[in-house]
Amino acid sequence: MIGLRPAFSTMLFLLLLTGGVYPLLTTALGQWWFPWQANGSLIHKDNVIRGSALIGQSFTAAGYFHGRPSATADTPYNPLASGGSNLAASNPELDAQIQARVAALRAANPQASSAVPVELATASASGLDNNLTPGAAAWQIPAWRRLASFPLNRSRNWLQNIRTGRWRAFLGNRW
Template identity: 70%
Template sequence: MTMLRPAILLFILLSLMTGGLYPLVTTALGQWWFKDQANGSLILQNGESRGSRLIGQNFSDAGYFQGRPSATAESPYNPMASGGSNLAGSNPELDKAVSERISALRAANPQANPTVPVELVTASASGLDYSLTPAAVAWQIPRVATARGLTTDQVSKLVAEHTQKPLVSFIGMPVINIVELNMALDALRKN
């Protein structure tokens, strides 16, 4: 019994530390240092949650910029089923899906360059990407401008305003948050 007592006390102590104290400290620090991220990076509009800045949404209307394809289960951009298609580059199903996406994008964007940016036809590993490179967004500008009755210069200016550049250029590349850009397009229409 004398050998068992220290083991039980150590078990209780470590359980309290790792199961209680550690989660409380990390939650408190997360709320203190990264409040927005810890609470889901929600986009609030008129007091109503419109989505998250870190999770893509399915935009299919011609007047909206479209993000990367989503391979999540049941429905596109399903945050409860994050994951890629797991199709290998040599899989004929992937070739077929990419070809269909290219055909659909070319049909929806007849005035754009025939070379479709790769990120518009391939799903990411998470299936929830919220951003695109400026090149992939620029490829869609003519379609969005025409559908909204705006000039390409007006839409290009809005895209430039929403381009997020990395703090140090060699650490990353510029990206554009598609959800925020589409919300800015809606706000532009209301003004």
């Protein structure tokens, strides 16, 4: 009996610390230092939430860049159903999906001479990616430029200007 009191006291202390104090403290600090990010990096337009800067959206209309395909169930880019397709690389269904995506991308961009970038044909593990590599964006420039009536030299400069580099010079890919 004498050993139970310190054990229960320690358990109660750690429960309150890790289940109450720590979550409340990190939430308060997040709201104070990073309010936009702590609330999901939400994009507002006309006082209506249109989406999040962290979650990709389906752009299939002409004149838009096509993002990375979503692997979420039923509804594309659904954050509640986040996750990969769980199809093995040897699965014929995955191969058929990728071939269909490549055919659709080729039809939308017949001027592109190089191979379709991998990230435009394959979904990510989360199925919610919001960014493209510069190579995937550059591959789509001929079709986009034709529909948007944008000069080629200006579109290449535009692509160069909107690129994001490595965070703090060591995290992320070097584009």
